[in-house]
Amino acid sequence: MPEHRPRELSEGDPFGAATLPYGVFTTPDAPDHPRVGVRYGDFVLDAAAAAAAHGSAHAALLDQPTLNPLLAAGRPVWQAVRAEVRGWLTGPHFHPLAEVTLxxxxxxxxxxxxxASEHHATNVGRIFRPDGEALTPNWKHLPIGYHGRAGTIVVSGTDVVRPQGQRKTPADATPVFGPSVRLDIEAEVGFVVGTPAPENTPVGLDDFREHVFGVCLVNDWSARDIQAWEYVPLGPFLGKSFATSVSAWITPLDAFDDARTAPxxxxxxxxxxxxDADSEPGGIDLRIEVRINGETVARPPFAAMYWTAAQQLAHMTVNGASLRTGDFFASGTVxxxxxxxxxxxxxxxxxxxxYLADGDEVTLTAWAPGPDGARIGLGEVTGRIVPARGTTTP
Known part of the structure; x- marks a missing residue:
């Protein structure tokens, strides 16, 4: 049975009433009934059950196996549901986070x-082109991006199988095939599109909030050796498409109002x-932490990103490309x-x-400043590397 939540969260809990991220969960007694939940501290509010108990007009949107119906409902509904959820925090319909499946x-x-990170692009450019310009000529004029593989986006906690493919070092006469030996992480921030836009209807900077529902952490795993051999002249392919890990929790965009900052x-x-000189500040002051096997290896600041998410969305659609509910775009390495x-x-x-060895576990966490000293949390992203299938460990 659902439990009541603790009446008071611990001070500084990043999943308090100012955050309230959405996810989808099941319980041991109903493993075939995925529905929408809202995280509050170390508990999950069964939003579908709470909505039904309170006679909410939005109950049907929450008793769903994905967030997509809620995403498609549009910003006025997102705001109305978020206000209702705040009113359900003192009631029942809570499950301990540790007892649900996300x-x-x-x-x-x-x-x-x-x-979108100038620091990342510059560092990588210096590694790959030590005798040339670090940034390509177009970098300061448009947010560079590429279409990835939607079908291999996986939820946090999913094991990542070491990918196989072709690789060739300068010393090799011909390429070889086998497991990647330069498997890497990419700490990123992702944005989930709710409201669609038809073809030939570019989304302007000031319409960003009308289309983007929320924010999550992303680890866009990268097989550097496979990518280095394949990416000229068309860009990333097998070196990136094997797995992209995302958080189980999507934090509403409106939760970051106090973390907005100029790029x-x-x-x-x-x-x-x-x-965007006359638009609202497009940066978000997110503080990310990267841990490998429990050891902190980096603290990338999202506020340092040169290109904002609003600019990325504007560029994605300026050529007439449509937007669909569930479209997802990520910042690139922060x-x-x-x-x-x-x-x-x-x-x-x-x-x-x-680079990453088999058995390594990578965890990304992040928070942003919220109202009245609160912290706004992003759900963690964790993934463990397991050996390539049918091969020995490289």
């Missing part, structure tokens, strides 16, 4: 991955559809100016490694 919270439509100073004039703020092993080790 599911992939939304059905992913399309997936776009960006390359870094732009060094090049922007075309009108990307010029890195800051300091050595301990780099969001991938490629940067942290300056290309030398070591």
């Amino acid at each position: 599911r992939l919270p939304f059905e992913v439509a399309d997936y776009v991955d960006f390359y 870094p100073e732009r060094t090049h004039p922007l075309l009108p559809y990307l010029d 890195s800051g100016p300091e050595p301990d703020q780099r969001g991938c092993l490629l940067e942290l080790t300056e290309g030398k490694g070591p």
Whole structure:
């Protein structure tokens, strides 16, 4: 039976009333009944049960196996449901977080991955092009991105099988096939689209809130050796498409109002559809922590990102591409100016490694400042590397 939550959360709990992220869960007594839940401290509010008990007009949106019906309902409904949820926090219909099973919270439509950190792009450029310009000529004029694979986005806690593919070092006469030996992480922040947009209807910077439902952490795993051999001239493919891990919790965009911050100073004039000089601050002051096998290896600051999520969405749609409910886009690796703020092993080790070994477990966590000193939490992303199938460990 559902339990009552503790009346008072511990001070500084990042999953208090200012956060209230949404997910999808099942319980041991109803393993075939996934429904929408809201995290509150170390408990999960059964939002479907609470809505039904209170006669909410939105009960049907919450008794669903994914967040997609809620996402599609649009921002006025998102705001109304969030207000109702706050009124349900003193009642029953809570389950201990440790006793539920969390599911992939939304059905992913399309997936776009960006390359929005100037620090990351500069560090990587110096590694790959030590005698040339670190940034490509287009980098300061548009947010660079590519379409990823939606079908291999997995929820936090899912094991990541070491990918196999072709790789070739400069010393090799011909490529070889086998498990990646340079498996890496990429600490990123993702954005979930709710309200769709038809073809040939670009989403302007000021319409960002009308379309984006919420925010989550992302680990966009990367097989650097496979990627290095395959990516010229068309870009990432098998080196990226094997797995992308996302949090089980989607924190509503409105929860980050107190964490809004101006992006870094732009060094090049922007075309009108990307010029956010007169828009609300597009950056979010998220403080990310990366741990490998329990040891903190980096603290990337999302506030340092050159291109904002609103600019990324504007660029995604400026050519006439449509938006669908469940579309998902990620920031690209988040890195800051300091050595301990780099969001991938490629940067942290300056290309030398070591990279991930079988059995390594990677966990990303993050929080942002909220109202009245509160912290706004993002659900963690955890993944453990398991050996490539049918092979020995590299």
